[in-house]
Amino acid sequence: MTTTTATSGKQLFRSFHTESSNEENARLxxxxxxxxxxxxxxxxxSCLAATARHLFAFxxxxxxxxxxxxxxxxxxxxPFGLTPLLHIRSQGKELTLTESIVIDFYLAKKFDLLGSNEYEEHVIKAFYSSIHALRDRSLRCMTWTYADKRKEAFETWTTENIPRWIKIKEQHLERNGSNGHFFGEKLSLADIHLVSVIDHFAELPRGEEIVALFRASPLLWKVHETVLANPDIAAWRESDEFKEIVKGGKIVYAKSRF
Ligand SMILES: N[C@@H](CCC(=O)N[C@@H](CS)C(=O)NCC(=O)O)C(=O)O
Known part of the structure; x- marks a missing residue:
């Protein structure tokens, strides 16, 4: 649904104000x-929608x-001229969530993937945020940096930035009992987000070299394998649609040529 302003005739981006009240939307x-x-x-x-797709599968x-x-x-x-968007519809009513983090938190809460209490929830969100930032910064500073800087950026990211990130996470994984989860005893949003970000790296040219850094960390790889052991997540990853998305990602990132 596209609307324009009465005065300038300019196209407007989707509004957060819908035909339903905020209370009705909250019920939806x-x-x-x-x-x-x-x-x-x-x-x-994969990128910004990968975690939501895994959460839906779960x-x-x-x-x-x-x-x-x-x-x-x-x-x-x-609303912001950007994806991902999540349209939520029921009984003739519709609302839209935007921003990947908001969508992921919404689904994680719905599927009980934010730990067992409020402290666990905030720690899981901290891990999620750190995983998210790794991908976001690598996109800006490595994948899509100035073409003549990409090779050097790849070296810095694979020999310094990612290894340092991994080492710090390993300390926390060990203190959580090396149990295949970032925090607590059960599968969480953070565990699933790690898999999505590794999937993102795998779509990059030379992505295998980046994935190898994660695979070489038994503690992090155990989280990866624990997520993949979930049968519903495994079935999603086996689907033709998942494979098409991975193929699509490889085509997009081939343009970064580092
Ligand atoms: N902070 C936003 C970033 C969204 C974003 O940059 N999306 C890109 C795709 S990765 C997009 O939709 N680009 C379309 C455009 O720029 O017109 C989020 O996390 O959802």
Missing amino acids: LTADPKTVDYELIYFKI GKINWKNSFPTDWDEEKYDS
């Missing part, structure tokens, strides 16, 4: 997932991926 957010349709909009790459609810086909037009259907 907490409705029984069996009564709700979820549509996740993102490009055919939660075993009714959801679908949609991929923009004419983003220049479709971007007005997004």
Whole structure:
């Protein structure tokens, strides 16, 4: 739904104010997932939607991926002109969540992946944020940095930045009992986010060299393997759609050529 301003005729981006009240929208957010349709909009790459896709698989609810086909037009259907978007619909009502972190936190809460108490929740979110930042900074400072700096940036990231990040996380994993989870005793959003970010690195040119750094860390790789041992997540990763997305990511990042 695209609207324009009365005065300038400019196209407006989707509003957070909907036909329903904020209270009605809050009820839609907490409705029984069996009564709700979820549509996740993102490009055919892993990156910012990978965790939500894994969370949906884990939660075993009714959801679908949609991929923009004419983003220049479709971007007005997004509050910030950016994806991912999560459209949530039930009984003729619809609301949209945006920003990957918000979508991931929403789904993680719904599927009980934020630990067993409020302290665990905040620690899990801290790990999530640190995992998120690793990918975000690597995108800006390595993958899409100035073309003549990319090779040097790749060296710095693979010999300094990522190894340092891994070493610090290993200390925490060890103190959590080397049990295949970042914090606590059960699968969490942070564990799943690690898998998504490793998937992201795997789509990059020379991605195998980056993934090898994670694989060489038994403690981190145990988290990776623990997530993949979940049968619903494993089934999603075996699906044709998942494989198409990985292929799409490789095509996009081939342009970074480091
Ligand atoms: N902070 C946002 C970043 C979103 C973002 O940059 N999305 C990119 C794809 S990775 C996008 O939709 N780009 C389309 C455009 O720039 O028109 C989030 O985490 O969701």
